[in-house]
Amino acid sequence: MLNDKRGKRLDKYVPDYVVFDLETTGIAPKKDKVIEISAVKVRDGEVADEFSFLVDPLCSIPYGASQINNITDDMVKDAPTFDKVLPLFIDFIEELPLVGHNIHSFDMNFIYRDSLAFFRKIPDNDYIDTLHIARECLPQMAHHRMTDLAVHYGISTEGAHRALADCYMTQKVFECLKIEMESFKNNKKSQKLCPKCGSVLKLRNGIYGEFYGCSGYPNCRYTENV
Numbered sequence: 445m446l447n448d449k450r451g452k453r454l455d456k457y458v459p460d461y462v463v464f465d466l467e468t469t470g471i472a473p474k475k476d477k478v479i480e481i482s483a484v485k486v487r488d489g490e491v492a493d494e495f496s497f498l499v500d501p502l503c504s505i506p507y508g509a510s511q512i513n514n515i516t517d518d519m520v521k522d523a524p525t526f527d528k529v530l531p532l533f534i535d536f537i538e539e540l541p542l543v544g545h546n547i548h549s550f551d552m553n554f555i556y557r558d559s560l561a562f563f564r565k566i567p568d569n570d571y572i573d574t575l576h577i578a579r580e581c582l583p584q585m586a587h588h589r590m591t592d593l594a595v596h597y598g599i600s601t602e603g604a605h606r607a608l609a610d611c612y613m614t615q616k617v618f619e620c621l622k623i624e625m626e627s628f629k630n631n632k633k634s635q636k637l638c639p640k641c642g643s644v645l646k647l648r649n650g651i652y653g654e655f656y657g658c659s660g661y662p663n664c665r666y667t668e669n670v
Contacts, residue, residue: 495532
């Protein structure tokens with residue numbers, strides 16, 4: 445639904461949601477354009493519907509972008525412009541939470557920018573960023589790109605960097621992250637948290653024996669006797 449305010453970023457699993465992904469002419473939401481938008485609608489953890497359009501950006505696609513997503517000017521020359529496609533996407537997502545990888549910093553900014561330009565309002569759907577969740581729940585991984593997570597869970601990366609393929613990959617990874625989120629939540633409940641900043645308190649040894657110190661040190665110097 446279009447509104448004046450953005451939705452909230454959620455850090456939890458939900459069984460009903462829409463995964464979406466954009467391919468663009470570059471990485472700057474202030475100037476670059478959408479050239480592909482895809483989405484899959486999920487009910488009870490299973491894909492129920494899909495949505496996918498190439499988009500004419502009304503400009504040439506830079507060579508560097510085409511090298512990544514394999515979308516060329518010839519492919520989009522007869523495609524609809526984004527002002528025609530975005531209303532269809534908004535109808536497709538309904539009021540469901542949106543899920544995507546790095547959407548907090550990237551994809552949502554394109555959607556908000558163009559929604560404001562076309563409609564003077566923005567979708568107020570809450571959203572879940574799998575990059576944020578993966579970094580929190582899988583700190584042992586060196587990298588948290590979607591392809592890294594897919595390989596970690598044994599999910600095929602075929603077709604990566606095309607929007608619809610990335611949606612299906614992200615959906616499978618999100619379902620795997622459900623278990624990680626539950627484990628992380630249970631571990632967090634069993635941990636002592638700093639009353640000043642909320643970080644985990646770690647058991648440490650000092651000259652006077654053991655004590656609890658904030659893991660946010662040196663930004664937070666809270667300590668607590670054992």
